[in-house]
Amino acid sequence: MSALNQPTLGGVSVGRKVKDRAVQVLVYIAFLLALIPLVSVLWTVISKGAKRFDGTFFTHSLNGIGANDAGGGAYHAIIGTVEQVALASIIAIPIGVLTAVYLVEYGRDSRLAKVVSFFVDVMTGLPSIVAGLFILAFWLLLLGFSFSGFAGSLALSILMMPTVVRAAEEMLKLVPNDLREASYALGVPRWRTICFVVLPTAFTGIITGIMLAIARVMGETAPLLLTVFVTSAINNDPFNGPQMALPLFIFDQAGRPNDVAINRAWAAALTLIVLIMLLNLVARLIARLRKPVSR
Amino acid sequence: MAKRIEISGLNAYYGKTRAIEDISMTVEPRSVTAFIGPSGCGKSTLLRTLNRMHEVIPGARVEGKVALDDLNLYGPDIDPVAVRRAIGMVFQRPNPFPTMSIFDNVAAGLKLNGVRGRGKLGEIVERSLRGANLWNEVKDRLNRPGAGLSGGQQQRLCIARAIAVEPQVLLMDEPCSALDPISTLAIEDLIASLKDQYTIVIVTHNMQQAARVSDTTGFFNLAAQGQPGRLVEIDDTNKIFTNPTEKATEDYITGRFG
Amino acid sequence: MTSETLGQGGTDALSGRGRKLGTGRLGDRLFGISARGSGILLLLIIAAIAVFLIAKAVPALKADKANFLTSQLWNPDGAEPRFGILQLAFGTLLSSFLALIIATPVAIGIALFIAFYSPRRLASGLGYVVDLLAAVPSVVYGLWGLQFFVPKMAHVANFLHDDFGWIPLFGGDSVGGQSMLTVAVVLAIMILPIISSISREVFLQVPQANVEAAQALGATRWEVIRMAVLPFGRSGMISASMLGLGRALGETIAVAMVLSSSAGISLRLLRPGGNTFAANIANTFGMAGNTGRGALIASGLVLFVITLVVNMAARAIVARRKEFV
Numbered sequence: 001m002s003a004l005n006q007p008t009l010g011g012v013s014v015g016r017k018v019k020d021r022a023v024q025v026l027v028y029i030a031f032l033l034a035l036i037p038l039v040s041v042l043w044t045v046i047s048k049g050a051k052r053f054d055g056t057f058f059t060h061s062l063n064g065i066g067a068n069d070a071g072g073g074a075y076h077a078i079i080g081t082v083e084q085v086a087l088a089s090i091i092a093i094p095i096g097v098l099t100a101v102y103l104v105e106y107g108r109d110s111r112l113a114k115v116v117s118f119f120v121d122v123m124t125g126l127p128s129i130v131a132g133l134f135i136l137a138f139w140l141l142l143l144g145f146s147f148s149g150f151a152g153s154l155a156l157s158i159l160m161m162p163t164v165v166r167a168a169e170e171m172l173k174l175v176p177n178d179l180r181e182a183s184y185a186l187g188v189p190r191w192r193t194i195c196f197v198v199l200p201t202a203f204t205g206i207i208t209g210i211m212l213a214i215a216r217v218m219g220e221t222a223p224l225l226l227t228v229f230v231t232s233a234i235n236n237d238p239f240n241g242p243q244m245a246l247p248l249f250i251f252d253q254a255g256r257p258n259d260v261a262i263n264r265a266w267a268a269a270l271t272l273i274v275l276i277m278l279l280n281l282v283a284r285l286i287a288r289l290r291k292p293v294s295r
Numbered sequence: 296m297a298k299r300i301e302i303s304g305l306n307a308y309y310g311k312t313r314a315i316e317d318i319s320m321t322v323e324p325r326s327v328t329a330f331i332g333p334s335g336c337g338k339s340t341l342l343r344t345l346n347r348m349h350e351v352i353p354g355a356r357v358e359g360k361v362a363l364d365d366l367n368l369y370g371p372d373i374d375p376v377a378v379r380r381a382i383g384m385v386f387q388r389p390n391p392f393p394t395m396s397i398f399d400n401v402a403a404g405l406k407l408n409g410v411r412g413r414g415k416l417g418e419i420v421e422r423s424l425r426g427a428n429l430w431n432e433v434k435d436r437l438n439r440p441g442a443g444l445s446g447g448q449q450q451r452l453c454i455a456r457a458i459a460v461e462p463q464v465l466l467m468d469e470p471c472s473a474l475d476p477i478s479t480l481a482i483e484d485l486i487a488s489l490k491d492q493y494t495i496v497i498v499t500h501n502m503q504q505a506a507r508v509s510d511t512t513g514f515f516n517l518a519a520q521g522q523p524g525r526l527v528e529i530d531d532t533n534k535i536f537t538n539p540t541e542k543a544t545e546d547y548i549t550g551r552f553g
Numbered sequence: 554m555t556s557e558t559l560g561q562g563g564t565d566a567l568s569g570r571g572r573k574l575g576t577g578r579l580g581d582r583l584f585g586i587s588a589r590g591s592g593i594l595l596l597l598i599i600a601a602i603a604v605f606l607i608a609k610a611v612p613a614l615k616a617d618k619a620n621f622l623t624s625q626l627w628n629p630d631g632a633e634p635r636f637g638i639l640q641l642a643f644g645t646l647l648s649s650f651l652a653l654i655i656a657t658p659v660a661i662g663i664a665l666f667i668a669f670y671s672p673r674r675l676a677s678g679l680g681y682v683v684d685l686l687a688a689v690p691s692v693v694y695g696l697w698g699l700q701f702f703v704p705k706m707a708h709v710a711n712f713l714h715d716d717f718g719w720i721p722l723f724g725g726d727s728v729g730g731q732s733m734l735t736v737a738v739v740l741a742i743m744i745l746p747i748i749s750s751i752s753r754e755v756f757l758q759v760p761q762a763n764v765e766a767a768q769a770l771g772a773t774r775w776e777v778i779r780m781a782v783l784p785f786g787r788s789g790m791i792s793a794s795m796l797g798l799g800r801a802l803g804e805t806i807a808v809a810m811v812l813s814s815s816a817g818i819s820l821r822l823l824r825p826g827g828n829t830f831a832a833n834i835a836n837t838f839g840m841a842g843n844t845g846r847g848a849l850i851a852s853g854l855v856l857f858v859i860t861l862v863v864n865m866a867a868r869a870i871v872a873r874r875k876e877f878v
Binding site: 346348351353354376377378379380381383384386388390391392393394395403404407408453456457460 | 673760762763765766767768769770771772773776780781784785
């Protein structure tokens with residue numbers, strides 16, 4: 001059949017095809033624009049952090065290291081971060097999970113539950129520095145305690161709580177009601193139902209949420225700045241005296257105008273990112289591997 | 296405007312699974328052809344291959360030929376978007392665009408194709424709404440949202456939207472299954488009147504509807520559970536329902552399975 | 554566990570002897586109290602935050618000789634305390650809104666890419682990659698910003714100043730890398746993931762029926778998005794960007810590290826300097842005296858109120874549309 005005899009469909013105008021193509025290109029560019037900073041940050045942190053990623057860095061503090069000296073490490077900062085985050089978790093997790101239990105299991109439609117839920121939302125938007133200011137005003141200035149790792153933990157726990165509440169709440173809501181009803185029908189009292197039937201079912205999801213909350217709080221600097229202060233020595237006691245923390249260490253070293261400090265800052269940044277990524281990965285692995293209640 | 300469709304050796308796949316196998320048939324212009332058969336036998340899949348909507352699903356593909364008056368719709372130079380503009384479709388659940396007014400819904404396809412000017416659009420919108428038997432009910436509220444109508448009205452709105460661009464073929468995928476009997480009757484009357492201008496292919500699981508509405512009926516069936524769907528028999532509607540050739544057709548018509 | 558309640562308590566209840574159901578009732582009461590108590594504790598914490606911050610802020614506000622809202626000075630520990638938040642508010646709002654303007658189109662583009670343009674199998678993986686941007690802590694963004702990005706932006710700033718200096722935003726006498734523009738870009742990078750992931754969720758909720766209707770009319774992919782997706786997702790996208798704005802407003806450390814804090818209000822985006830609420834607190838807290846701390850706390854309260862309003866508005870928009878979905 002010659003082209004002249006071929007019937008044709010109405011075509012799609014060139015203008016429309018061009019617009020379609022243009023949007024496609026723009027959208028691809030947008031994605032690249034997201035990748036560029038991500039790759040740049042990760043690459044810079046890895047390549048510059050590797051310089052001081054050595055044994056000294058992980059086993060020594062900055063005690064006795066002069067302003068321009070090389071060497072020294074972040075041991076005191078790592079200890080500090082681990083202790084502060086652990087304490088914050090110990091405070092935030094029970095309160096957060098119990099509040100979620102209240103919202104889902106006990107208070108469903110009550111006024112109190114609505115008010116609590118509203119204020120959990122308020123807390124989610126609390127700027128981290130304001131949390132630090134609060135602990136400064138309350139714990140340090142009013143009650144008269146001095147800078148300590150624990151004060152930092154208090155601030156961090158305030159930041160963790162709303163995240164834990166929301167994550168636990170979502171997971172508890174996903175537990176099918178049939179499970180609860182079956183348990184009640186057997187005569188099991190409510191608290192046992194919650195503790196031994198509902199919570200275990202939602203356990204994986206709650207753990208994932210908690211780990212993600214911990215990963216976020218690990219990198220918080222602002223609240224610690226106001227409550228933990230800065231020190232160069234190792235302090236294993238979070239309840240007494242200033243402690244260091246990884247994000248604070250980075251902030252402090254980054255502000256000094258010499259190379260040895262900057263190198264230490266990069267190495268600490270690499271350490272922090274590795275820890276956070278590990279937590280993220282483990283959280284996602286747990287979520288994938290054990291999925292009794294899935295989305 | 297209305298055209299003939301010739302399907303030859305059509306196979307459609309979802310990923311590796313073959314959904315319909317070796318379909319060959321002809322749909323005459325200005326007629327209504329019904330596809331009937333038990334659930335899952337591929338009627339809707341076949342319908343969607345006619346306007347190249349099947350391949351929109353990730354992993355889905357089509358082999359074979361669908362010719363619209365000698366033009367192979369699956370030819371190498373054919374743009375699927377152009378095919379979909381030339382062949383209209385009405386879906387099982389009415390789906391007017393919720394954020395658009397009634398007028399804008401009907402005009403949606405027109406605007407895509409570059410028709411401009413409130414006057415020209417208004418003309419075509421009125422003609423389409425009249426053609427869909429909806430004009431009198433909505434002429435005073437053309438600027439209200441399309442989603443505020445009843446189910447039957449929404450479906451007629453979707454029909455108006457489809458015929459506004461003057462397609463050559465109109466495909467209808469169980470258009471009445473989500474509607475009440477009165478609306479169903481209204482739509483069936485509408486189909487009878489549209490027949491003069493369009494080639495219509497309708498998928499229906501309601502045999503009586505097929506008998507009422509169509510000139511030609513094709514009966515589809517699965518060879519066995521897990522097998523692809525096949526065209527068992529296609530013939531004048533009268534013949535299919537009174538004196539079918541294949542035993543499977545007769546079994547289905549008389550309700551021995553379904 | 555069940556036997557003790559069925560056997561003992563159950564039959565007792567049936568026989569009407571009215572004995573307590575053993576550990577059941579007590580446990581329920583205690584547990585219920587502790588659950589409720591946690592909720593109330595949370596409320597108390599928030600109340601305490603408000604109360605104590607206000608309590609500490611008021612003395613400083615009383616001592617302020619200048620107008621807290623309109624003064625640009627920040628000298629709370631001087632002989633005559635004079636401080637005001639005008640410069641801080643200006644810097645905070647300018648940097649955050651700029652970040653929003655930069656981030657929102659890119660984030661929506663990313664969300665469209667992942668939802669409609671990328672290969673199906675990669676979609677969730679790509680979403681995870683974009684969310685990685687959110688996992689990087691602000692102090693690391695600050696370090697990267699200061700060490701890597703600022704020098705690069707200094708070049709860009711010079712270029713913009715030389716070639717486009719006639720635009721008032723890019724004019725001015727001083728040009729440098731530690732400017733509002735740089736801060737805005739860094740903030741934009743930080744809020745990209747939140748805007749993008751919420752938008753993505755909204756796009757995935759578009760009713761498939763409307764998408765099919767648009768496709769069946771013979772629409773190109775962009776036209777389908779324009780007709781069926783964007784109108785549906787409009788309120789979700791607005792809410793997403795407002796949540797991003799809230800995040801940018803409260804960002805402290807990255808701004809403190811990247812911006813070279815200085816006085817004055819200026820719309821010259823390339824000028825090094827400026828200040829925000831949070832950065833001011835971080836930078837001056839160390840040397841602040843009593844009034845100084847009170848002043849910082851007062852500024853923190855203002856920041857809190859601003860972010861609260863933005864976040865609440867964002868949630869209100871989402872809540873309203875959830876009724877329709």
